[in-house]
Amino acid sequence: MAFSSADIEQEASRLYAKLGKLGWSFDSCQAYAPLTLEINQLKKQKNAIILAHSYQTPDIIYGVADFVGDSYALSSHASKTSASIIVFAGVKFMAETAKLLNPSKKVFLPSMDAGCSLADGITAEDVKKLKAQFPNTPVICYINTSAEVKAECDICCTSANAAKIISSFPQDSLIFIPDEFMAKNLSLQTGKKLIGWTAKCIVHQDFNKDTIKSIKSLFPSVKILAHSECSPQVAQLADAVGGTSDMERFVRGSSASSFMLITECGLSDRLRAEFPDKQFIGACSLCPYMKKISLKNILHVLLHEPKENEISIPPEVAIKARKAIQKMLDIS
Numbered sequence: 001m002a003f004s005s006a007d008i009e010q011e012a013s014r015l016y017a018k019l020g021k022l023g024w025s026f027d028s029c030q031a032y033a034p035l036t037l038e039i040n041q042l043k044k045q046k047n048a049i050i051l052a053h054s055y056q057t058p059d060i061i062y063g064v065a066d067f068v069g070d071s072y073a074l075s076s077h078a079s080k081t082s083a084s085i086i087v088f089a090g091v092k093f094m095a096e097t098a099k100l101l102n103p104s105k106k107v108f109l110p111s112m113d114a115g116c117s118l119a120d121g122i123t124a125e126d127v128k129k130l131k132a133q134f135p136n137t138p139v140i141c142y143i144n145t146s147a148e149v150k151a152e153c154d155i156c157c158t159s160a161n162a163a164k165i166i167s168s169f170p171q172d173s174l175i176f177i178p179d180e181f182m183a184k185n186l187s188l189q190t191g192k193k194l195i196g197w198t199a200k201c202i203v204h205q206d207f208n209k210d211t212i213k214s215i216k217s218l219f220p221s222v223k224i225l226a227h228s229e230c231s232p233q234v235a236q237l238a239d240a241v242g243g244t245s246d247m248e249r250f251v252r253g254s255s256a257s258s259f260m261l262i263t264e265c266g267l268s269d270r271l272r273a274e275f276p277d278k279q280f281i282g283a284c285s286l287c288p289y290m291k292k293i294s295l296k297n298i299l300h301v302l303l304h305e306p307k308e309n310e311i312s313i314p315p316e317v318a319i320k321a322r323k324a325i326q327k328m329l330d331i332s
Contacts, residue, residue: 048302086107118229141324265284
């Protein structure tokens with residue numbers, strides 16, 4: 001598509017209003033402007049929507065995303081959209097969730113390499129074996145799982161509502177999969193015995209307590225916000241533990257001026273842009289899967305709607321997996 005210099009200048013100014021706070025130059029925004037203009041125009045033409053996780057890059061979040069949030073917020077939004085096409089700027093399990101909630105819509109993942117170490121860390125067969133080992137024990141699966149795994153579970157949860165979901169069960173003992181660290185953190189929080197699994201998030205597993213202690217000694221007033229996928233040793237040193245939406249709410253409501261977000265770097269970038277008066281101190285980590293998504297491959301799927309990027313789930317799996325997600329939405 002051809003755009004006038006005035007269109008590009010105006011779009012660059014729009015991008016710079018946010019990206020400039022993150023150190024982007026106006027020239028860089030001008031270079032990206034034709035891409036974001038074309039994507040946004042195609043969205044209107046095709047009745048498409050772009051859902052973006054907070055871990056995406058700023059050019060996606062502020063350039064083309066219609067809605068930005070954590071897994072729960074994105075799931076909720078996906079269940080309500082009237083768009084014909086959903087492009088998910090996230091990872092595969094998220095796009096699968098959108099498809100489960102919108103079986104008649106086209107859902108595209110811009111890069112099929114955008115996976116997840118947690119989702120890859122457990123299979124449906126693993127869940128079946130757990131259920132046989134612990135019969136009549138409810139199974140809660142974290143949303144970071146494949147549709148096939150969700151189909152074997154009683155209910156799904158996200159980091160934002162996991163404690164609420166767990167507490168909704170009268171049983172004292174529950175199966176919680178697949179995140180080993182999250183199960184341990186939630187067991188301490190809820191007082192329930194959680195039978196876990198051994199998968200870990202490659203972003204959060206390597207944060208350690210010594211780094212946090214060091215930051216605290218250098219910046220005594222800093223507020224430490226840890227994702228619940230971090231180890232219990234890390235979580236216990238934090239001022240707050242939860243999902244990305246919990247961290248955002250904490251920052252928004254806090255009178256503190258400095259924060260350390262123990263999670264993926266994308267959230268720190270987003271909050272730097274939205275709270276320029278606050279300081280965000282390092283120690284974040286990049287998710288190689290989230291960073292597989294780019295403006296170029298978003299444009300590609302909108303232009304060509306390639307079959308290889310369209311999410312498809314076998315009907316017999318979708319029916320069961322959808323029930324687990326809908327139960328979560330009903331409770332939350």
